[in-house]
Amino acid sequence: MNMLSLSTGFALSVAAYAAGAFASLACWRRPALARRICCSAALAGAVLGGLTSVLGILRDTPVAWSVPSGIPLFAYSFSYDALAGFFNLALAIPVAAVSIYSFGYLKELEGKRNIGLFGFLFNLLLLSLTVVFTAANAFLFLIAWEVTALTAYGLVTFYHEDRETRRAGLLYVIMAHIDAGCLLLGFALLINSTGSAEFASFRPLAAVLNGGQQTAAFVLFFLGFAIKAGVIPFHIWLPAAHPVAPSNVSALLSGIVIKTGIYGMARIFLDVLGGVPSWAGLLVLIVGVVSAVLGVLYALMEHDLKRLLAYHSIENIGIILMGLGAALIFRVAGHPMLAAVALVAAMFHTLNHAIFKSLLFLGAGSVLHSTGTRNMEEMGGLIRPMPVTAFCFLIGAIAISGLPPLNGFVSEWLTYQTLLAGFGAISGLRRILFPLAGSMLALTGALAAACFVKAFGITFLALPRGAKSRNAHEAPRTMLIGMGWLTLACAALGLGVTWFLPAFDAMTEQLLGQRVSTHLVTAHGLVLSAGMPTSGTVSPLVIAVGLLVLMVPAALLVVLGVRRFGRKRGPVWDCGLPGLSEENEYTATAFSKALRMIFSVLYKPRREIQAVFDVSPYFPKEIHFESEIEPTFEKRLYAPLQEFIFRVSSRMRTIQAGSIHAYLAYIFVTLVLLLLFGVRK
Amino acid sequence: MTEVLINSALQLVLLLLVAPLLSGTIKTLKARLQMRRGPGILQSYRDILKLLRKGMVIPETASWIFSAAPYMVFGTATLVGLMIPMTTTHAPFSLFGGVLAVVYLLALGRFFLALGGLDTGSSFGGLGSSREMTISAIAEPAMMLAIFTVALGANSTNLSEMAKVAVGQSWRFLAPSQMLAFAALFIVLIAETGRIPVDNPATHLELTMIHEAMILEYSGPYLALIEWGASIKQLVLMTLLVNTFFPFGLSSDWTLQTIGVGLAFYLAKLLTLACMIVLVETTNAKLRLFRVPELLMVAFILGALALISTFLF
Numbered sequence: 001m002n003m004l005s006l007s008t009g010f011a012l013s014v015a016a017y018a019a020g021a022f023a024s025l026a027c028w029r030r031p032a033l034a035r036r037i038c039c040s041a042a043l044a045g046a047v048l049g050g051l052t053s054v055l056g057i058l059r060d061t062p063v064a065w066s067v068p069s070g071i072p073l074f075a076y077s078f079s080y081d082a083l084a085g086f087f088n089l090a091l092a093i094p095v096a097a098v099s100i101y102s103f104g105y106l107k108e109l110e111g112k113r114n115i116g117l118f119g120f121l122f123n124l125l126l127l128s129l130t131v132v133f134t135a136a137n138a139f140l141f142l143i144a145w146e147v148t149a150l151t152a153y154g155l156v157t158f159y160h161e162d163r164e165t166r167r168a169g170l171l172y173v174i175m176a177h178i179d180a181g182c183l184l185l186g187f188a189l190l191i192n193s194t195g196s197a198e199f200a201s202f203r204p205l206a207a208v209l210n211g212g213q214q215t216a217a218f219v220l221f222f223l224g225f226a227i228k229a230g231v232i233p234f235h236i237w238l239p240a241a242h243p244v245a246p247s248n249v250s251a252l253l254s255g256i257v258i259k260t261g262i263y264g265m266a267r268i269f270l271d272v273l274g275g276v277p278s279w280a281g282l283l284v285l286i287v288g289v290v291s292a293v294l295g296v297l298y299a300l301m302e303h304d305l306k307r308l309l310a311y312h313s314i315e316n317i318g319i320i321l322m323g324l325g326a327a328l329i330f331r332v333a334g335h336p337m338l339a340a341v342a343l344v345a346a347m348f349h350t351l352n353h354a355i356f357k358s359l360l361f362l363g364a365g366s367v368l369h370s371t372g373t374r375n376m377e378e379m380g381g382l383i384r385p386m387p388v389t390a391f392c393f394l395i396g397a398i399a400i401s402g403l404p405p406l407n408g409f410v411s412e413w414l415t416y417q418t419l420l421a422g423f424g425a426i427s428g429l430r431r432i433l434f435p436l437a438g439s440m441l442a443l444t445g446a447l448a449a450a451c452f453v454k455a456f457g458i459t460f461l462a463l464p465r466g467a468k469s470r471n472a473h474e475a476p477r478t479m480l481i482g483m484g485w486l487t488l489a490c491a492a493l494g495l496g497v498t499w500f501l502p503a504f505d506a507m508t509e510q511l512l513g514q515r516v517s518t519h520l521v522t523a524h525g526l527v528l529s530a531g532m533p534t535s536g537t538v539s540p541l542v543i544a545v546g547l548l549v550l551m552v553p554a555a556l557l558v559v560l561g562v563r564r565f566g567r568k569r570g571p572v573w574d575c576g577l578p579g580l581s582e583e584n585e586y587t588a589t590a591f592s593k594a595l596r597m598i599f600s601v602l603y604k605p606r607r608e609i610q611a612v613f614d615v616s617p618y619f620p621k622e623i624h625f626e627s628e629i630e631p632t633f634e635k636r637l638y639a640p641l642q643e644f645i646f647r648v649s650s651r652m653r654t655i656q657a658g659s660i661h662a663y664l665a666y667i668f669v670t671l672v673l674l675l676l677f678g679v680r681k
Numbered sequence: 682m683t684e685v686l687i688n689s690a691l692q693l694v695l696l697l698l699v700a701p702l703l704s705g706t707i708k709t710l711k712a713r714l715q716m717r718r719g720p721g722i723l724q725s726y727r728d729i730l731k732l733l734r735k736g737m738v739i740p741e742t743a744s745w746i747f748s749a750a751p752y753m754v755f756g757t758a759t760l761v762g763l764m765i766p767m768t769t770t771h772a773p774f775s776l777f778g779g780v781l782a783v784v785y786l787l788a789l790g791r792f793f794l795a796l797g798g799l800d801t802g803s804s805f806g807g808l809g810s811s812r813e814m815t816i817s818a819i820a821e822p823a824m825m826l827a828i829f830t831v832a833l834g835a836n837s838t839n840l841s842e843m844a845k846v847a848v849g850q851s852w853r854f855l856a857p858s859q860m861l862a863f864a865a866l867f868i869v870l871i872a873e874t875g876r877i878p879v880d881n882p883a884t885h886l887e888l889t890m891i892h893e894a895m896i897l898e899y900s901g902p903y904l905a906l907i908e909w910g911a912s913i914k915q916l917v918l919m920t921l922l923v924n925t926f927f928p929f930g931l932s933s934d935w936t937l938q939t940i941g942v943g944l945a946f947y948l949a950k951l952l953t954l955a956c957m958i959v960l961v962e963t964t965n966a967k968l969r970l971f972r973v974p975e976l977l978m979v980a981f982i983l984g985a986l987a988l989i990s991t992f993l994f
Contacts, residue, residue: 381742383744383745383746384744394746398789398792401788401792402785403785403788403789403792404778404782404785404786404789409785413781413782413785416781416838417838420829420832420833420838423829423833424833424836429992432988432989432992435826435829435830435833435988436826436985436988438825438826438829439822439823439825439826439829439981439984440822441825442784442821442822442824442825443818443819443821443822445785445788445821446788446814446817446818446819446820446821446822447818449788449791449792449814449818450814450815450817450818452792453792453795453796453799453810453814454811454814456796457795457796457799457800457807457810458799460744461744461746461796461799461800461802462742462799462800462801462802463742463802523776527776527777530838535836535837535838536779536781536832536837536838536839537776537777537778537779537839538777538778538779538781538782539776539777539778542774542777542778543760543777543778543782543786546760546763546774546777547753547756547757547760548756550755550756550759550760551752551755551756554751554752554755554756554906555752557733557902557905557906558751558902558903558906560733561733561734561735561737561901561902561905562736562737562901562902564734565734565735565736565737565901566736566737567736567737567738567739567901568736568737568738568739569738569739569740569741570738570739570740570741571740571741572740572741572742572801572802572803572898573803573805573897573898574803580802580803582802584802584803584804585802585803585804585807586799586804586806586807586808586810586811590807590811591807591810591811592811593811594811594812594815594970594971595815595818597971598815598819598971598974
C-alpha cells in the first residue's frame with residue numbers, strides 16, 4: 001500500500017510538472033491563462049512531491065521500479081529511497097512557496113514576455129530535478145542532469161536583451177557542460193568495470209576498483225558535482241548567473257539547483273561507491289572551509305542585493321561540505337555514529353539553506369519588483385512601504401547568519417559539534433584541522449552576520465536613497481504568502497528541530513547503518529544534544545521562550561518610564577549642520593570599508609577619487625568616487641585558462657580548411673581508427 | 682524543577698545586581714589608578730536609575746527595529762547569564778545552551794543593536810555598526826579556538842560540564858594550553874567589551890568610537906536597557922574567563938553554604954580580573970582602528986598555539 005502510494009505520488013507529481021510545462025507552452029498566446037497553468041501545475045507538483053517525499057523519508061527500504069528502453073545500457077530505472085525522499089522534500093518546500101509567489105510575480109510580465117515559454121522551462125526544470133533525485137540509471141541521471149542545466153540556462157537568459165545576462169548565461173552553460181563532461185567520464189569509468197549503467201550494479205564495485213581507478217572516479221565526480229554546487233574555485237558562474245535570472249528562478253537556482261551537486265556527492269560517495277579514501281574526505285572538508293570563508297568575504301563586498309545573496313550560496317555550500325567531508329572521514333575511520341551525526345548536520349543545513357535562501361531571494365525579488373533596482377545604494381527605508389517583505393527578509397537574514405533560535409543556528413551548531421567530536425575521534429596530527437575548521441566556521445558566521453546587517457540595514461532601514469525607493473510599494477498578496485510560508489518554515493525547523501530529526505533516520509540507516517535521532521534528543525524532546533552523553537546540548541525552543549520571558553520585565557520598565565516621563569519623536573543629531581538628508585547616511589560601500597581594508601590582501605581594492613573645487617580643497621563642489629576589488633579568480637585563474645584555450649583553438653583552426661573533401665577524409669579516418677580500436681578489443 | 686526555578690531566580694538577581702556594580706568598580710579603580718577620585722562604585726546604578734526616569738526621544742527616521750534592539754540586547758545578555766555557572770557549577774540553563782549558544786546569542790543581540798545603529802540614518806550609527814560588526818567578526822575565530830581548547834579538554838560545550846571538569850583539576854590553569862587559551866580569551870574580552878586599547882568606553886566624543894557611536898541616538902529607558910545589557914554581557918564574559926580557568930570556590934553541591942562560599946570566591950575572582958583590565962586600560966593607549974585586527978590576530982595565534990600545545994603536554 002505504502003509502496004503503491006509512493007510510486008503513484010511520484011508519478012502524479014511528475015505528471016503535474018509535465019502537464020504544466022506543455023499546457024503553458026500551448027497557451028502562450030493567452031498570458032494570464034499560461035501564468036495560472038504554470039503556477040498551479042508547479043504548486044500541485046510540489047504538494048504531491050512533498051507528500052510523496054514524506055512517505056519516502058520514512059521508508060527503510062527503497063522502492064525501485066524500472067522500465068526497459070530497448071537501448072543498450074539505458075533503462076528508465078528509478079529508486080525512491082530515503083535520500084531521494086529527503087532531497088525531494090528540500091525541493092518541494094521552496095517550490096511550493098515559489099509557485100505561490102509567482103502568481104503575483106509573473107503578472108507584471110504579462111504581455112511583455114512569453115509566459116508560456118517561462119512556464120514550460122520552469123516546470124520542466126522542476127520535473128528534471130525530481131528525476132535527478134530519483135534516477136537509478138547513470139544515463140537517465142545524466143539526461144535529467146542535462147535537462148536541468150539547459151532549462152536553467154533558458155531561465156537565466158530569460159531577459160536576454162541584456163548583454164550582461166547573455167554573457168552570464170554563456171558562462172553558466174559552459175561550466176554546466178564541463179561538469180556534465182566530468183560526470184560522463186566518471187560514469188564511463190564505472191560502466192567500464194561492470195558493463196551495466198544501473199546504480200545498483202555499481203554498489204559492489206568499491207571492492208573491485210583498484211587505487212588508481214578509485215582516485216580517478218573520486219576526482220571526476222568531485223569536479224562534476226563541485227562545479228554544479230558552485231564550490232570555490234569553480235564558482236565564477238554562480239554570482240554571474242543567479243542574479244540576472246528572474247527572482248523566482250534565482251530562488252530555485254540558489255535554493256535547490258546547486259544542491260544537486262550535494263545530492264550527487266552524497267549519492268555517489270556514500271551510497272554508490274560506499275565510501276571514499278580518507279584524503280578525499282579531508283579534501284572535501286578543506287574545500288568546504290575555503291568556500292565558506294571566501295564566499296562570505298566576497299559577499300561582503302557586493303552592493304548588488306542579488307549578487308550578495310548568490311555569494312552567500314557559495315558560503316553555505318561550503319558549510320554543507322564541512323559536514324559532508326567530516327562524514328566521509330568518520331566513515332573511513334570507523335566511526336559510523338559520528339559520521340551519521342555529521343551527515344545529519346550537512347543534510348539539515350542543505351534543507352535549511354534551501355528554505356532561507358529561497359526566502360531571501362524572494363524578498364530581494366519583491367524589492368526589485370517594487371523599486372526596479374538591485375543596487376542597494378539606491379535603496380533604504382523600505383521597511384515603511386514594505387513592512388511584510390521587510391519582516392520576512394529579516395527572519396531570513398537571522399536564519400542565514402546562523403543566529404538562534406532559527407534553523408540556520410541549529411544546523412551550524414550540529415556542524416560545530418561534529419567538528420569538535422572529530423578532534424577526539426581521529427588520530428594523528430590532521431585532527432587539528434577539525435577545531436581549526438570550527439574556528440573558520442565561526443569567522444564565516446560572524447562575517448555573514450555583518451553582511452546581513454548591511455544587506456538588511458542598507459536596504460530596509462533609515463531614509464530612502466533615491467526616487468526609486470521613495471515610491472516603493474508592498475508586493476501583491478500572493479508574493480507575501482509565498483514568503484510567509486518560508487518564514488514559518490525557518491521558525492518551525494529551528495524551534496521544532498527535535499521533532500524533525502526522525503526524518504533523517506532512514507537516510508542515515510541506509511547510508512551508514514546508524515539511526516541517530518534518539519541519541520540527538522534528550523529531556524523529553526525539549527533539548528537537542530550532540531549525540532554523545534557529555535558533548536553539549538542546546539534547546540532553541542527554550543531559548544526563544546526564555547528571550548521572550550526576559551523581555552517582559554524590560555518592557556515593563558520602559559512602559560512605566562514612558563507613561564510617566566513621555567516619549568516623543570525628534571530629529572536625528574546632525575552635528576549642528578541642519579538638514580540631515582539621505583546623503584549623510586552610511587552606504588553599503590562604506591559599511592564594508594573596514595573589512596575591505598583589513599582583507600586588502602585578498603581583495604586588492606582599487607579606488608579613484610576626483611574632486612572638483614573652487615576656492616579651497618576643503619569645500620569640493622563635486623566628488624567622483626570609484627572603488628572596486630580585483631576579481632582574483634577570474635583574473636588569475638580563468639583569464640590565463642581562456643587565453644590558453646584560444647591559443648590552442650587558433651592552432652587547430654589550420655585543420656579546419658573549410659573544404660568538404662577534407663572533412664569527409666577526417667570522418668573516414670576516424671571511422672577506421674575506431675573500428676581498429678574495436679577489433680583490437 | 683523547583684530547584685531550577687529557584688536557581689534561575691537567584692542567578693538572575695545576582696546578574697542584574699552585580700553587573701552594574703562591576704562596571705562601577707572598574708570605573709572607580711581606573712580613576713584611582715590615574716590619581717582621580719572617580720565617581721564611586723555605585724555610579725552605574727545611579728546612571729541606570731536616572732535613565733529609567735527620563736523621557737525618550739525617538740529619531741524621526743527610525744522604524745520598529747530601533748525599538749526592538751534594546752530588548753534584544755537586554756534579553757540575550759540576561760539569558761546568556763543563566764547559561765553560565767557563577768557561584769556553583771550548576772548553571773540553571775546549562776542544559777538549554779552551552780558555550781556555542783552563549784556566543785551566538787550575544788551575536789544576536791549585537792545583530793539587532795547594529796541594525797538599530799543603521800536605523801537612525803545618522804552616519805555615526807552606520808559607522809558604529811560597521812566597526813562593531815567588523816571587530817566582532819575578527820574576534821570570533823580567536824574566541825572559538827580558545828573555547829574549543831577548553832571544551833575539548835572537558836569533552837563538552839556545556840558550561841556546567843566544563844566547570845565540573847575544571848573543579849576536578851583546580852591547578853590545570855598552569856598547563857601551557859590553558860594559559861595560552863586564557864591569554865587569547867583575555868584579548869577577546871577586551872575587544873568584545875569595548876575597552877582600551879580596542880574601544881574607549883568612557884567617551885562618545887571622538888570619531889574613533891565604536892560602541893558609543895552605535896547607540897548615540899538612544900535615550901531614556903532604552904538607553905538604560907542597553908547600558909544594563911552591556912554591563913551584563915561584560916559580567917558574563919568575565920565569568921566565563923574566571924570560572925572556566927580558575928574554578929576555585931566552585932562546588933558541585935547546591936546548599937546555602939556552598940553558595941555563600943562560592944559567591945565570596947566569585948566576587949574575589951571578578952575583582953582580580955577587573956584589576957587586570959584596569960591595568961591594561963591605564964597602561965595602554967587606544968589603538969588605531971586598523972591596528973585592532975593585528976591585536977586580534979595575536980589572540981587567534983595564541984588560540985591556535987593553545988590547541989597545538991594540547992598535543993604536546
